[in-house]
Amino acid sequence: MKKVVLTLQENQISFALFIRRLLINSAVKANNSNDLGEKMDKLIEQNEQLLLLLKEQK
Structure with missing residues (x-):
């Protein structure tokens, strides 16, 4: 019985870590997307x- 409980606890921890990794990866991707969007706006x-400077020179 102890082994079954231990396995369930390990699975719960593994599942929690899996979910945590998913959330972290999602946050990182969202942050990278925001950074990319900001860089594109700046460009x-x-x-x-x-283009305005070139038009003025003509």
Whole structure:
């Protein structure tokens, strides 16, 4: 009986760690997506500024 209880406890811990890893990975991906979005926004703004400067030079 002890072995069965121990196995259940180990499975619960393993499942909890699995869920924790999923949540952490999801948070990391979301954070990376936000960073990527911010970088893209910055590039778009810089591109627009360059285009305006080029138009002014003509």
